Amino acid sequence: MGLRDDLRRFEEVGEERRDDLADFIRYGDLGPSDAERVRIPIKIVELPEFVYDFRDRGGVGEGDPEPGDPVGAPEPGDGGDEPGDTPGEHGHYEMDPAEFAAQLDEALGLELEPKGKAVVERTEGAFTDRxxxxxxxxxxxxxxxxxxxxxxxxxxxxxxxxxxxxxxxxxxxxxxxxxxxxxxxxxxxxxxxxxxxxxxxxxxxxxxxxxxxxxxxxxxxxxxxxxxxxxxxxxxxxxxxxxxxPEIVEERQKNVVVVNIRDVSGSMGADKRELVERTFTPLDWYLQGKYDHAEFIYIAHDAEAWEVDRESFFGITSGGGTRISSAYELAQERLEAYPWTEWNRFIFAAGDSQNASRDTADRVIPLIENINANQHVYLETRPGERAGLGRHARALTDHFEDAEDVVVSVVNRPDDVIEAITEILTREGEET
Amino acid sequence: MIESKPASVAAELEEPVRAARELAKALGLDPYPVNYWIVDYDEMNQLIAYQGFQERYPHWRWGMGYDRRRKQDRFDVSRAFELVNNDNPANAFLQESNSLADQKAVITHVEAHADFFKHNQWFETYGPEEPGATAMLARHADRIREYMEDPDIDCEDVERWIDHVLTLADTIDQQRPRPIRELSVSSPEEPDVTDDPMPLGEFDLSDEVRDALFGDEFDAGGDEGVVDERASESDVLAFLWAHGMQYDQDRDRAVEMTGWQRDVIEMLRAEAYYFAPQRMTKVMNEGWSAYYESLMMTGEGFAEPDELVQYADHMAQVLGSPGLNPYKLGMELWAYIENTTNRREVLERLLQVKGISWRTLRNVVDFEEIRETVAPPPALARITAETLDDLAQLDDQFVDEDALCRARSGTIDVDRYPWKVLTFSGLARRNYSLVKPQYRGFLQRVSDAELERIHRYVGETDRYGSIEEALAAVDYTAGWRRMQEVRESHNDVTFLDEFLTREFLEDRQYFTFEYSYLSDGFHAASTDYEDVKRKLLLSFTNFGKPRITVADGNHENRNELLLVHHYNGIMLDLDQARDVLERTFELWGRAVNLKTVVKQVDDGELKRARREQREPEHREQGLMLRFDGDEFSTSELPWDAVEGIISREYDGTQSPNWHR
Incomplete structure (x- = not known):
């Protein structure tokens, strides 16, 4: 009672005021979230009050910078405010990937049932079988x-x-x-x-x-x-x-390994990077939330491919040309540690459809055919282009026309992101 | 509800609590009695969420605070948290899992807070007199809960109403002496909005008494919410309580507030006033407690030697936490007051020595020698059962003869509690600030201007024949007594204004930062004393919030509410201001207006500034925001319409100029 009710009420209020999930994915600030915590901005969690414009107000700090040096944004609560106000904790609804997945199911009407693969246990249950x-x-x-x-x-x-x-x-x-x-x-x-x-x-x-x-x-x-x-x-x-x-209970653990591949060559500018991040990040959270155990592999490539960590994945830019097969080669090598009999595999690749000539047909398509996966996705992003699919994407579409496990999706504006995510996750759901 | 065990359960803490109280008194503090409660970790978090009380009215924001605290805790290593509420007796909460060293630190800290609550005059404005803060808040909790459970009242309506009122909880008149006036005189239909600062306490007044007290002023809210145009009220909540109406959606017009609505305003307003003094004295109060905690724990050995390391470690964490830290700033300012007062006392004595003037003092006086002379004699500095004879030789102003006698007989454990045999003067001498290693040099760092100023006020210049004679007359309690005076009369704004001097800031690294349009970020702007001080004062004046008052309750003769923002060079957050207006509408029932001044930068100027790599010039423009229940309108006001609401008390008009 008492505070418990207040806490429950806060959770309800927070829920009501949370940014719409789809809006958050399309336009929201993904920055405060990380792999374990999805932090969705809450429209107004604090009650409004008459306050100074925080830019105009500036503030006082302690330290020894030279005038002109950039300093961090002022923290709310600087000065006369109550103790216990935690800067940075303001205005976010926090959820773990499992809740995120459930919410996304609800928001987009998804019905993805994760498949158990590796049998981890056989136990004798009650004497209930005959x-x-x-x-x-x-x-x-x-x-x-x-x-x-x-x-x-x-x-x-x-x-x-x-x-x-x-x-x-x-x-x-x-x-x-x-x-x-x-x-x-x-x-x-x-x-x-x-x-x-x-x-x-x-x-x-x-x-x-x-x-x-x-x-x-x-x-x-x-x-x-x-x-x-x-x-x-x-x-x-x-x-x-x-x-x-006795009943034989087979516990199948639902394992998933997700390979995120991104073209980081010079042509992938900031807007393209952001679109990829907006699509991949929710997909990663979703799968992590859906499966018992999720592992992620991040591969960046230009003409060569190399593995990176999650933090740097969306930020990297390199020079160089593009050879998409390099990434699939690395993915294939890395996936040896995740046998198809035990792991669900998702391979998400993104880029602007540019590829070295003949690479798509000669190397990428055979690799995709060779790598067992629940789903191969190619996410094309070419903001400003109106002329249909780019070369690599079109080649994949033509080749894998009838394949259920290959999806080519296009994201040219933030508005496209939800559709792409829905398409990718729905196709997986249909596959048997 | 929280079940707590009185500290008596924890026998371990009984002795420290008693000793801390004794030591606090010996050091010249005079705290309210304090009830100590031992609580577990979760209870502690609940108490923190409820701002130090066991019962508050139902509201989601306590849940929010609790939730944040729990989440924050995962990353928080230092867990000793001091929690004491302002009541008589005060209630303090000790977390059972804390180490004894932490408990002792908390206890000493709490005793100093309880002294501050009792003696700072801002707390008198709403002191915890009968029936006491705990009781008041519990009663409010009961009443609001009753309203929520009343089948005739929609519980969400009550919550929404609370939300509306809370958005204006800072627009009270916390500066006014004795601002709490009982609003519920006889009937809510005839509210009292007089400016009479009379404290009426929480009881009902008969009509006779009321008339005798207020006479005609009572008609203010009489007819249909038509309000005296002259009304100017800093206490916006009181004004809304008296003249506000609720908006009836179905009838599309304002109707009288119901009894519970008015009651909620009154209760939340009373709570706002209750908490105001703590917010107005944050730096002083926390600094005061940190100062005395440190004096007791280390200066007077309240922490046992083995606890000292742990204590020092925690203290360093508290004082070292990033950002502008009220504990640290406050503690340093108190030490600075102590030092400057002690320095002044010594210099005054020296300037009364025959032949010494402010011009010659530096040549005649050897500061090193002076420090040695005023340093506590060994018998005072280190007291054990073996040194009691030496102590007896000292001037009796330092030694409590009675206690010394008991120490000799063994009734007082002088090895454990050496301070028990000393007087206030003795303790002052023993802890004399000017001889502490960290303040070495403070005495001779006095500026010539300061010396001259002291000299000017010295009456007798030939009072002492020698430096020795002058130093023998030094009053070692001057610093502490001055601190006590200051803690009685100041709040954070006056405290910072008076004591945050150029000298104080010289040794410290504070800087201001300002927003840059060019980089869309903040940049260090100035380390100049004036700038830093002005910016600091801005964060403390009026809770660090813009000042908003009621200018008119019958604006344009249409019963509209007119609020004004007293523009001081920093503009409002307009988005939030609009949200507040929407809620104010609910409490007024009719259209609400806000007059303010904003800074505008036009696109052309912004482009030019970009090109020239400088910050753009802004233009100040008067604005009137109006919300009629459906939509907002914004109109620009001619300059003469806003001149009256501009004050340059804080001159924030300079733009950062580091580009040039």
Whole structure:
């Protein structure tokens, strides 16, 4: 109570005021987030107040800079403010990748079910599975009885009632049988014929109609009859014999390895880099949140490829030409540590579709065909271009036209990002 | 609710608590009684979220504070946190997992806060008199909870209303003496908005008493919310309480506030006033406590030798935390006050020696010798059971004869508590600031101007025949007594204004920084004393916030509210100001206006400035923002319409000029 309620209420308020997830991905500041924490700006988490314009206000710092030296932005709470105000903690809704994935599912209507691959455990569960053979001591008597009871319920009918039906004027075994069928009474024709034969002639028109029989005698539902009279025998059958044995539980860990490949050659300017980051980062969070265990490989390439860490991946620019296959070669080599039988693999490559001549057809396409993966993605980014796909992307599209596991997507503006992410993740979901 | 165990449970802490109180008193402090509570880690975080109290009204922002604290904690290594609330008795909270060294530090720190609460005059404006702050806040919590649980009131309406009121919680008149006036006189329909500073306490007044006290002034809010045009009110919340209405969506017009709405304003306003003094004296109060904590822990050996290292380490972390640190700035300023006062005392005595004038003093006097003379005699500096005889030889102004006697008989453990045998003067001499290693040189660093000034006020110039005679007359308590005077009458603004001198800043590395249009970033702008001081004062004046007052409750004869921003050279954050206006509308029920001045840089100038690699010149422009419940309108005002709201008390008009 008390503070717990306040905390819950804060979480609700924070939720309401959080930036729309799609907006955040398209335009939001990804800076404060890292691999483990997704930090989404909250529109107004603090109540507004009359304050100075923070630029105009400037401030006082301690240290020994020369006038003109750049200093960090002033921290809110400088000076007369309350203690405990934490600069930098302001205005963010924090979630882990799992929550992010769940929220993105909801926001974009995704239904990606991660596949378990590596079997990490087999355990004996409770004795809940049944087999047709087994030691006598494990014979499931409950099961046997229940099946017999079910059978009885299905086969049983009110015999005395049916005998009276046969005593209705104008009824013979055939008409009685047809009537019983309609009434869903599980009576056999043979039984009717035998019983009819036993009825003395003078009794055969005791009742003017079936309705009179029903009115006089009534039909007693079987459950009631069993309850009242018990049953003298149960139709126990050998085929119902079951032997209990422990359930085998297979824990499959859902592992994923994601290879992020980016063209870092000179033609990949700041705007292209940002578009790639806006697409890849949410994908990484999403997959990390969806799988039990996620590993990431970041490969930068120009004409050569090399592995980098996450922090520097989106910032790098180099000179040089472009040879996309260099990255796939490195990816293939690195993926040897992640066997396809045990790992889900996603390979996301991004660039502006420029590639060394013949490299796409001669090297990249065979490599893509050779590298097993849940999905190969090529993300083309060519802001300002209106003329359809670039060379590399078009070659991939033409070649992999019908392949479910190769996706080519285009992001030329921040507005395209969500569509690309949706396309990539939806295609994965469809694949079987 | 937090269940706490009184400190008596922790026998370990009983003795330190008692001893700290005794030591504080010996050092001249006079704290409120303090109840110590032992709490666990989570309780501590809850108490911090509730600003040091066990019960607050339901609100999401406590949850936010708690959440932040928990998240921040993951990275926070120094966990000793001192928490004490301003009440009589004060309540202080000790976290059970802290080491004894930390607990002792917290206790000494808390005792100094409790002294400050009791003696600083700004706390008198809303002192914890009956029924006490804890009780007041608990009562508010109950009342607001009742409103939220009332089936006739939408609980979210209450929360929203609280949010509205909180956005204006800083627009009160915290400078006014005794500002808390009981708003709920008899009936909320006849509110009191007089400027009478009479404190009425929280009780109901009969009509007779009310009339006798306020007479005709009471009609102010009588008719249909028509407000005296002359109204000028710094206490915006009080004004809204008296004249505000709520906006009724369905009827599309303003209607009277309900009882609970008015009540919420009143309670939150009272809380704002209660917390105001702590915010107005942050540097002083934290500095004061840090100073006395250090004096007690290290100066007087309250920390055992083995605890001292740990203590010093934590203290260094607190004082070394980055940014502008109120603990450090405050503590240094108090030490500076102590030093300058002691220096003045010594110099005054010397200037009364026959033949010494401010011009000759430096030639005649050997400062090194003086420091040796005023240094505490060995018997005072180091006191053990074996040195008591030497102590008895000293001037009796330093030694408490009675205690000395008890020390001899063993009733007082003088090895553990040497200070118990000393008087206030004795302790002052023992801890005399001018002889401490870190202040070596402070005495002779006095400027000629300062010497001359001291000299001018010395009456008798031939009072002493020799330097020895003059020094024998030095009052060693001058520094501490001056500190006590200052802590009574100042707040952070006056404190910084008076004591943050050029000399003080000389040894320290403070600089101002300003925004640059060219780089869209901040740059160090100046290390000049005047600039730094002006900028610092800006952060402390009016809680570091722009001053907003009510100018008119019947603006344009349309019952609109007119607020003015008293522009001091720094413009408002207009986006936030608009958000506040939207909420103010809810508390006024009718259109609200804000008059302000903004700085504008036109595109042409910005381009020219870019080309010339300089900061652009801005232009000041009067603006009127108006929110009518649906939309905002902004109109430019002619200059003469805003001249009246401009004050150059803070001259922030200079733009940074490091490019030139």
């Amino acid at each position: 087999a047709r053979v087994g030691p006598d001591s494990t014979l499931d008597l409950n099961w046997l009885f229940r099946e017999a009871l079910k059978r009885k319920l299905v086969l049983d009918f009110d015999e005395s009632f049916m005998r009276e039906v046969l005593r209705v004027e104008g009824i013979d075994p055939d008409t009685a049988y047809r009537w019983a069928r309609e009434e869903r009474i599980p009576v056999g024709r043979k039984w009717l014929v035998d019983e009819y034969a036993d009825i003395p002639c003078e009794e055969r028109d005791r009742w003017p109609s079936i309705e009179t029989v029903e009115a006089e005698l009534g039909r007693t539902p079987i459950v009631e009859r069993i309850r009242r009279e018990g049953f003298d025998h149960l139709p126990i059958r050998r085929e119902d014999e079951r032997y209990r044995h």
